[in-house]
Amino acid sequence: MKPGENKGEPILSISGLTKFYGKIHAVDGLSVEVDKGQVFGILGPNGSGKTTTLSILLDLIRPNGGKFEWFGSSPSKGSRKRIGSVIESPNFYPYMNGTRNLKIIAEIRDLKYEDHERVLKITGLFDRRKDKFRTYSFGMKQRLAIASALMGNPEVLILDEPTNGLDPQGIAQMRGIIQDVAKEGTTIIIASHLLDEVQKICSHVAVLNKGKMLFSGKVSEMLSVSDAFELSSSDNDHLKKVIMNHPLFGSLEPKDEMIHVVFKGRVVAEEINSFLYQNGVILSHLAERRRTLEQHFLELLQDNA
Amino acid sequence: MIKLFRIEFKKILTYKTFWILVGLYFLFLVLGIIMAQYILNNIVNDINKHSPIPLPHVTLYFFPEVWQNVTFFASIRYVLIFPAIIIMILITNEFTNKTIRQNIVTGMSKQEFLVSKLQFIFLLSLVITIILTVFIIILGISNSDEQQMKLMWHGLVFIPVFFLQVTVFMIFAFFCGFLLRNTGLAIALFTLYSLIIEPVVYFILKIPFLQPNQVSQYLPVNAVIRLVEYPSISMLHKVMNLNLQEGVNTMHCLIVILYAVVMIGLVFLVMHRKDL
Numbered sequence: 001m002k003p004g005e006n007k008g009e010p011i012l013s014i015s016g017l018t019k020f021y022g023k024i025h026a027v028d029g030l031s032v033e034v035d036k037g038q039v040f041g042i043l044g045p046n047g048s049g050k051t052t053t054l055s056i057l058l059d060l061i062r063p064n065g066g067k068f069e070w071f072g073s074s075p076s077k078g079s080r081k082r083i084g085s086v087i088e089s090p091n092f093y094p095y096m097n098g099t100r101n102l103k104i105i106a107e108i109r110d111l112k113y114e115d116h117e118r119v120l121k122i123t124g125l126f127d128r129r130k131d132k133f134r135t136y137s138f139g140m141k142q143r144l145a146i147a148s149a150l151m152g153n154p155e156v157l158i159l160d161e162p163t164n165g166l167d168p169q170g171i172a173q174m175r176g177i178i179q180d181v182a183k184e185g186t187t188i189i190i191a192s193h194l195l196d197e198v199q200k201i202c203s204h205v206a207v208l209n210k211g212k213m214l215f216s217g218k219v220s221e222m223l224s225v226s227d228a229f230e231l232s233s234s235d236n237d238h239l240k241k242v243i244m245n246h247p248l249f250g251s252l253e254p255k256d257e258m259i260h261v262v263f264k265g266r267v268v269a270e271e272i273n274s275f276l277y278q279n280g281v282i283l284s285h286l287a288e289r290r291r292t293l294e295q296h297f298l299e300l301l302q303d304n305a
Numbered sequence: 306m307i308k309l310f311r312i313e314f315k316k317i318l319t320y321k322t323f324w325i326l327v328g329l330y331f332l333f334l335v336l337g338i339i340m341a342q343y344i345l346n347n348i349v350n351d352i353n354k355h356s357p358i359p360l361p362h363v364t365l366y367f368f369p370e371v372w373q374n375v376t377f378f379a380s381i382r383y384v385l386i387f388p389a390i391i392i393m394i395l396i397t398n399e400f401t402n403k404t405i406r407q408n409i410v411t412g413m414s415k416q417e418f419l420v421s422k423l424q425f426i427f428l429l430s431l432v433i434t435i436i437l438t439v440f441i442i443i444l445g446i447s448n449s450d451e452q453q454m455k456l457m458w459h460g461l462v463f464i465p466v467f468f469l470q471v472t473v474f475m476i477f478a479f480f481c482g483f484l485l486r487n488t489g490l491a492i493a494l495f496t497l498y499s500l501i502i503e504p505v506v507y508f509i510l511k512i513p514f515l516q517p518n519q520v521s522q523y524l525p526v527n528a529v530i531r532l533v534e535y536p537s538i539s540m541l542h543k544v545m546n547l548n549l550q551e552g553v554n555t556m557h558c559l560i561v562i563l564y565a566v567v568m569i570g571l572v573f574l575v576m577h578r579k580d581l
Contacts, residue, residue, distance in 0.1 A: 058409070091406055100319060
């Protein structure tokens with residue numbers, strides 16, 4: 001079973017969450033539910049309200065409206081101790097070394113055992129653990145942030161742009177870590193503006209723009225929400241008229257000699273072909289263009305611009 | 306409580322700036338107190354060169370007057386500013402390094418964060434007071450005759466008063482650092498206010514026709530500093546006709562405590578309301 005496929009107990013439920021700065025709605029009536037074991041991606045361009053949302057969920061920012069619950073009860077310091085998180089930039093005491101910084105985390109978390117060596121090894125920082133935080137490169141700081149989030153095996157992991165500032169090797173490593181943690185059943189919430197990242201790691205996704213949620217569901221559903229085809233015939237004008245009558249017709253766009261058609265649901269090539277044939281159109285070209293998450297994402301943003 | 310202190314202690318343990326400033330503060334304090342008598346007597350010597358009636362030499366370190374003399378010096382604004390700056394650095398660092406966010410996200414409550422800082426202020430103040438007390442006792446024993454030794458503990462009341470002064474002054478600094486969130490700005494404004502602005506305002510309010518309402522007495526920094534009055538230096542006493550401080554004015558202490566309570570209350574309110 002893939003992570004997140006079971007409809008489990010709710011870990012986080014958000015309803016009508018709102019935060020505005022003056023006239024700007026940073027988060028606008030957001031309602032989402034995250035269940036145990038899901039790898040939940042929050043996808044959106046810069047300034048779409050991802051970090052604000054996560055900051056509210058971790059009690060850094062007070063919302064203007066709406067509410068949220070962790071583990072089925074009101075948020076508290078107790079619930080935060082069950083959540084490991086990396087928000088925005090890695091924040092540590094610059095004059096302390098990696099190990100000492102992690103020991104402070106352990107103290108706040110009430111960890112009864114030493115866990116810093118394990119997480120330093122996982123994140124590849126063990127050799128630099130005795131060096132001061134301020135001597136770390138940005139990538140290493142980000143690794144320490146991930147290490148601190150992993151301390152004590154929390155039930156939930158919140159990661160805000162976890163691969164930000166990492167080199168390609170670091171990005172691959174980080175994804176490996178996230179996938180390993182997910183396999184153990186940890187619920188993970190990832191905010192990202194990288195579609196590729198969400199597509200590779202997440203089981204579920206919510207798309208945000210300007211604080212509003214545009215889509216929420218399984219990543220696989222989002223991928224197959226609609227499909228696109230390239231069509232052409234000897235009479236493209238007639239083809240256009242006919243295809244617009246298809247029950248699942250979404251939009252079309254002429255491209256050179258062809259017509260690019262997007263459907264609102266799962267449509268297979270044979271069905272298109274027979275539909276057009278029955279309506280007197282004989283195709284000279286038919287090709288399926290499975291849209292990437294990126295195209296779908298950009299469309300979602302455009303529709304709601 | 307002990308847990309919060311352990312966290313706070315871990316934060317400062319390897320923070321060099323903190324230890325250097327604390328070291329400088331104690332050095333300044335001890336040297337200042339030892340130098341005070343020497344400097345005053347140099348002045349007396351200068352006066353005596355031109356004066357037909359020689360003034361007696363000043364002695365500061367005998368019991369029981371050493372209690373007031375030393376706590377007075379240790380609580381003038383130029384000395385109190387030291388621990389205040391240390392506290393402002395510690396609190397504003399949490400904002401500039403954004404470690405306050407990290408602390409909260411990791412599982413500290415906002416209230417616990419404030420309590421841990423206030424607790425630290427109390428403890429630092431206690432340590433300063435204890436060190437000063439030990440220093441006063443050493444000075445007193447080595448400078449008192451038998452008669453004066455009998456009065457050894459007569460000025461002990463100045464010790465809790467000094468503790469109150471240091472604690473409240475650090476709470477002012479905490480308040481300022483917490484609201485401004487920026488190290489340089491907090492230190493600059495706080496120093497400017499307590500060393501220049503308030504003395505100027507105090508002076509203006511002292512203008513005779515404003516005198517009756519006594520507002521000047523209630524300016525926060527002045528309210529703290531006046532708890533230990535000008536010491537009974539025998540020379541000054543005779544020349545300037547100053548009155549000896551008989552005891553501690555409870556009302557004055559309560560005003561200072563009220564200031565501290567209001568500032569702590571405001572800090573908790575702002576912490577609750579404002580985003581981090």
